[in-house]
Amino acid sequence: MSRWEVWTWIAIAVLLFGSIGAFIWFLRDAVRLFRDEPGMGAAELETDRCGS
Amino acid sequence: MHPLDLALVGLYLIAMIAVGALVSRRITGFRDYFIASGRLTTPLLLCTLVSTYYGLDVLFGGSEVSYQEGLVAFFVYLRPYYLAILVAAFLIARKLRDREFMSLPDVAARYYGNGTRAVIAVASWLYALPLLSIMGMGILLDIVAGIPFAWGVLLGATISVIYTILGGLLADALTDTVQFVLMCVTLGIAAVLALGELGGVTGLEASLPASYFEPTGTYPTWVLIVFAGSALSALIEPAFYQRVFAAVNHRAIVVALGFSALVWAFGSMDEEWGTLIWTVRLGEWALPLWQEYALLFALPASAVAFGVGQWLGRKEAPALSGEHAAGITPEGASQ
Numbered sequence: 001m002s003r004w005e006v007w008t009w010i011a012i013a014v015l016l017f018g019s020i021g022a023f024i025w026f027l028r029d030a031v032r033l034f035r036d037e038p039g040m041g042a043a044e045l046e047t048d049r050c051g052s
Numbered sequence: 053m054h055p056l057d058l059a060l061v062g063l064y065l066i067a068m069i070a071v072g073a074l075v076s077r078r079i080t081g082f083r084d085y086f087i088a089s090g091r092l093t094t095p096l097l098l099c100t101l102v103s104t105y106y107g108l109d110v111l112f113g114g115s116e117v118s119y120q121e122g123l124v125a126f127f128v129y130l131r132p133y134y135l136a137i138l139v140a141a142f143l144i145a146r147k148l149r150d151r152e153f154m155s156l157p158d159v160a161a162r163y164y165g166n167g168t169r170a171v172i173a174v175a176s177w178l179y180a181l182p183l184l185s186i187m188g189m190g191i192l193l194d195i196v197a198g199i200p201f202a203w204g205v206l207l208g209a210t211i212s213v214i215y216t217i218l219g220g221l222l223a224d225a226l227t228d229t230v231q232f233v234l235m236c237v238t239l240g241i242a243a244v245l246a247l248g249e250l251g252g253v254t255g256l257e258a259s260l261p262a263s264y265f266e267p268t269g270t271y272p273t274w275v276l277i278v279f280a281g282s283a284l285s286a287l288i289e290p291a292f293y294q295r296v297f298a299a300v301n302h303r304a305i306v307v308a309l310g311f312s313a314l315v316w317a318f319g320s321m322d323e324e325w326g327t328l329i330w331t332v333r334l335g336e337w338a339l340p341l342w343q344e345y346a347l348l349f350a351l352p353a354s355a356v357a358f359g360v361g362q363w364l365g366r367k368e369a370p371a372l373s374g375e376h377a378a379g380i381t382p383e384g385a386s387q
Contacts, residue, residue: 019315
């Protein structure tokens, strides 16, 4: 198997499973966002800025 | 297309507007509308960044270069762009986020005054005009649904405008996420199907000139420098800065851009293979495959790269109207 072949299958795996994983991650945050849960608002942004 | 296919496309378009309407109820001011009040977390940023940058311009331009020259498109045309974005994320984003900016014109005003702000605002507007994307939607609707180009452009632009006006950046980010998943998954599936049909990368290597697999192709050095240099446009990309200012914190930006670079790199690689496959087999089995999987290809704009760029720009241009072919030539598409 050539290096291009290996690279390509890795690329496909990352693309498929990475995107699905990111989407699951997104769903969690989207639900929190719409519920206005702590850690998802502008107040946290300010805290983060002050702390950083 | 089968009526069920059209129904699904229609459902998708309606869902986009529904997202805009849903988000609009939560908009309480301009900051909320324009930068989602700084609420975009890592996954939201990741999805919207990938979708925003993985647009039709990159795909048509990148596909055309890979069609003509091979993997140089990935190594010299696309990869520098991702590197420039990472540089911006690490070196510029934190400094800009320390102030209450909402856009590039705000930054210009802070450091150079209101005159510069006006110039940058006009330049940003011109830069951000989604002309190619809107044309892409028109072409896509023409191909998959038989809607005349002009009406397709109008329909696509209207739907995009509606959900953006209703829900602002947050609605855009949410719809970007749907496009991100469809784009990546369909691109991955298409790559598996196409490579399997052709005997893998080994089959491609046997069918194409060796120069197609050279990182610098056959372009003269000055062309490569121009290609790589065009990546600097990432540093003045309004959409990038809007998302930087919309991020919940700097860490979210860095993590999201790191993941985005990974997806861009691998996605671009699959896109390049896809284009090379079409180069080899166009007209033999690729077109039937395209038609069979038209719905999969139709929704995410990026998947158009799996042939439409080649198809319209090269082989099949006479079969379509002149304005279509002229509108998506790589020269027009790359900027």
